[in-house]
Amino acid sequence: MQADIFAKKKRNTLAFLLLLGALTILAMIITEYNVLKGFTSIPKAIQWGMANFYPTAESLEKLPVILDKLQETLLVSIAATTAAAVFALLFSIFGSNTTRVNAFFGAITRGIATVFRNIDVAAWALILLFSFGQSALTGYFALFFGSFGFLTRAFTETIDEVSGGSVEALKATGAGYFSIIFQSVIPSSIPQLISWILFMIETNIRSATLIGLLTGSGIGFTFNLYYKSLAYDTASLVVVVIIAAILLIEYASNYVRKVIL
Amino acid sequence: MEVKEQLSNVTAPSVHLLGKRIPAKPLNKAAIVTRLTLFILAALTVYAFYSFDYKELDFMDALLGTFANLKTIFLEPHLKHFSFGHALYQVMVTLGLAFLTTLFGAIIAVLFGLMAAENLSSRRVSIVIKSMVAFIRAVPTVLWVLIFAVAAGLGSTAAVIGMTFHSIGYLIKAYSESFEELDRGVIEALQASGANWWQIVFQAVIPSSITYMISWTFLRFEINFAVAVAMGAAAGAGGIGFDMFMASSFYLDMREIGAITYFILAVAVILEIFAAKIKRKLKTV
Numbered sequence: 001m002q003a004d005i006f007a008k009k010k011r012n013t014l015a016f017l018l019l020l021g022a023l024t025i026l027a028m029i030i031t032e033y034n035v036l037k038g039f040t041s042i043p044k045a046i047q048w049g050m051a052n053f054y055p056t057a058e059s060l061e062k063l064p065v066i067l068d069k070l071q072e073t074l075l076v077s078i079a080a081t082t083a084a085a086v087f088a089l090l091f092s093i094f095g096s097n098t099t100r101v102n103a104f105f106g107a108i109t110r111g112i113a114t115v116f117r118n119i120d121v122a123a124w125a126l127i128l129l130f131s132f133g134q135s136a137l138t139g140y141f142a143l144f145f146g147s148f149g150f151l152t153r154a155f156t157e158t159i160d161e162v163s164g165g166s167v168e169a170l171k172a173t174g175a176g177y178f179s180i181i182f183q184s185v186i187p188s189s190i191p192q193l194i195s196w197i198l199f200m201i202e203t204n205i206r207s208a209t210l211i212g213l214l215t216g217s218g219i220g221f222t223f224n225l226y227y228k229s230l231a232y233d234t235a236s237l238v239v240v241v242i243i244a245a246i247l248l249i250e251y252a253s254n255y256v257r258k259v260i261l
Numbered sequence: 262m263e264v265k266e267q268l269s270n271v272t273a274p275s276v277h278l279l280g281k282r283i284p285a286k287p288l289n290k291a292a293i294v295t296r297l298t299l300f301i302l303a304a305l306t307v308y309a310f311y312s313f314d315y316k317e318l319d320f321m322d323a324l325l326g327t328f329a330n331l332k333t334i335f336l337e338p339h340l341k342h343f344s345f346g347h348a349l350y351q352v353m354v355t356l357g358l359a360f361l362t363t364l365f366g367a368i369i370a371v372l373f374g375l376m377a378a379e380n381l382s383s384r385r386v387s388i389v390i391k392s393m394v395a396f397i398r399a400v401p402t403v404l405w406v407l408i409f410a411v412a413a414g415l416g417s418t419a420a421v422i423g424m425t426f427h428s429i430g431y432l433i434k435a436y437s438e439s440f441e442e443l444d445r446g447v448i449e450a451l452q453a454s455g456a457n458w459w460q461i462v463f464q465a466v467i468p469s470s471i472t473y474m475i476s477w478t479f480l481r482f483e484i485n486f487a488v489a490v491a492m493g494a495a496a497g498a499g500g501i502g503f504d505m506f507m508a509s510s511f512y513l514d515m516r517e518i519g520a521i522t523y524f525i526l527a528v529a530v531i532l533e534i535f536a537a538k539i540k541r542k543l544k545t546v
Contacts, residue, residue: 020364023360024360024361024364026357027356027357027358027360027361028357028361030350030353030354030357031354031357031358031361031417031421031499031500032416032417032499033357033358033361033417033418033421034418037413037418038413038418038421038422041409041412041413041418041419041422042409042422044412044413045408045409045411045412045413045422047412048411048412049408053408072312072313075305075308075309075312075313076309076313078302078305078306078309079305079306079309079310081302082302082303082305082306083306114530114533115526118525118526118529118530118533119522119525119526119529120487120490120491120525120529121491122487122490122491122494122495122502123490123505123522123525126494126505126506126508126509126510126518127330127331127334127509127518127522128327129509129510130326130327130330130509130513130515131323131324131326131327131330132323132327135313136313137313137320137323140313141327190295191291191295194295194298194299197302198298206401206402207401209401209403209404210401210402210403210491210495213403213495214494214495214506220403223404223407227407232411239400239404239408242399242400242401242404243396243399243400246399247395247399250395250399256294256298259290259291259294260291260294260295260298
């Protein structure tokens with residue numbers, strides 16, 4: 001009997017690996033992925049990077065322009081996240097199982113959040129490009145919509161987790177809906193909410209680079225400009241600046257998390 | 262009379278206490294940092310709105326225009342430059358890109374994740390790998406793809422390698438954290454019974470964290486699908502993202518964008534439902 005279980009386990013594992021292998025080959029064929037080229041390109045890229053992709057003294061002259069664009073991108077990401085967080089908090093309170101007004105309303109708010117979350121920020125950027133053109137607002141609204149969807153889901157889960165018992169206790173004492181929300185739900189979940197907001201800001205700075213590439217604004221556009229004109233030294237400076245900014249923000253948010261959680 | 266006097270004696274100190282109310286939430290370090298964080302974020306947001314380069318954009322006009330556009334996009338979708346079958350095939354290409362990057366990323370991340378887990382390797386190795394992961398994650402995926410595109414040429418190969426890089430960073434972090442949750446005693450017991458490192462890994466570490474690993478890997482697959490759409494648009498990786506980019510930037514065809522958005526949305530929702538099902542199944546096992 002025991003041998004049977006092991007044999008069955010082995011067969012299952014084998015079947016799973018075969019399925020995975022078949023899917024891999026299928027995926028390679030339809031995406032036209034070249035295995036050999038893939039592996040050889042890694043050392044080639046490193047070699048090329050060592051030879052060309054580092055900032056030189058000349059490129060340092062462009063630093064003020066780059067920093068200016070970086071500031072714009074950072075501000076867009078932060079502003080989009082905070083505004084999205086306000087809306088997300090509202091929607092998550094209406095969507096959470098413990099604090100919703102009624103089941104029908106809760107389902108609608110969660111449905112809206114699902115739609116916003118599942119359309120990627122890049123897709124939002126391409127949609128919004130029609131009306132806002134190449135301004136910072138295209139990126140702002142793309143990030144806003146994407147963050148809104150994600151934060152609503154994260155906030156809903158946080159509120160569900162944190163406030164099940166306390167809401168019931170306050171309801172039993174006869175507290176009103178608003179006093180339950182403001183005295184119990186928000187205060188007890190605020191550390192988690194801030195942690196999510198900080199995470200979203202980090203993600204948004206990375207996405208902002210991509211959106212900048214697509215819509216022609218911010219630091220992404222700056223990178224693309226130098227990259228396409230083969231000025232790799234300046235392009236690498238842009239990358240270095242982005243890395244520094246992201247690591248700095250990660251450090252700051254890790255500090256905040258450590259203190260408040 | 263006496264009773265009354267006594268009563269007033271009793272109530273007097275409590276009135277005194279009421280006058281000096283003990284604050285419900287003492288102002289400790291956590292409360293200060295919370296308020297400070299919220300304040301800084303709010304201030305930066307206000308400053309951001311003030312400093313945006315609006316390029317003489319009429320905000321109300323643009324907003325109303327967006328609503329009209331969104332109505333056109335989502336209520337009157339059509340396909341003009343390619344057929345339904347072609348769109349379906351392009352979705353498969355994007356899914357294929359996501360699948361390959363997730364698979365490559367997962368295989369490499371398991372190896373490095375084991376080395377990055379502090380309870381399975383030395384502290385020094387762990388720190389080296391973790392700082393490398395922080396570096397890899399700090400560079401946006403699109404930049405990795407474009408950097409590899411110089412060596413491999415713009416196309417799906419560069420996209421897969423570049424996206425894999427970011428997946429590796431993400432999954433190493435997720436895997437190593439779930440490995441580190443393993444009880445120290447389990448490893449010690451196995452070591453005491455003479456098990457070598459590989460036996461510990463395959464008999465204790467991976468079986469106990471496999472459910473976490475599967476749900477993290479599938480989450481990354483969902484993310485990679487979205488990233489693959491974006492890379493198709495921004496870095497010539499092909500797939501549905503490229504068609505979307507063409508519809509938006511070359512044909513300026515809003516209705517086609519609507520149709521493509523519906524395709525992407527459908528796949529993303531299906532993946533999410535699938536992920537929820539896997540999670541539920543893993544929880545019951």
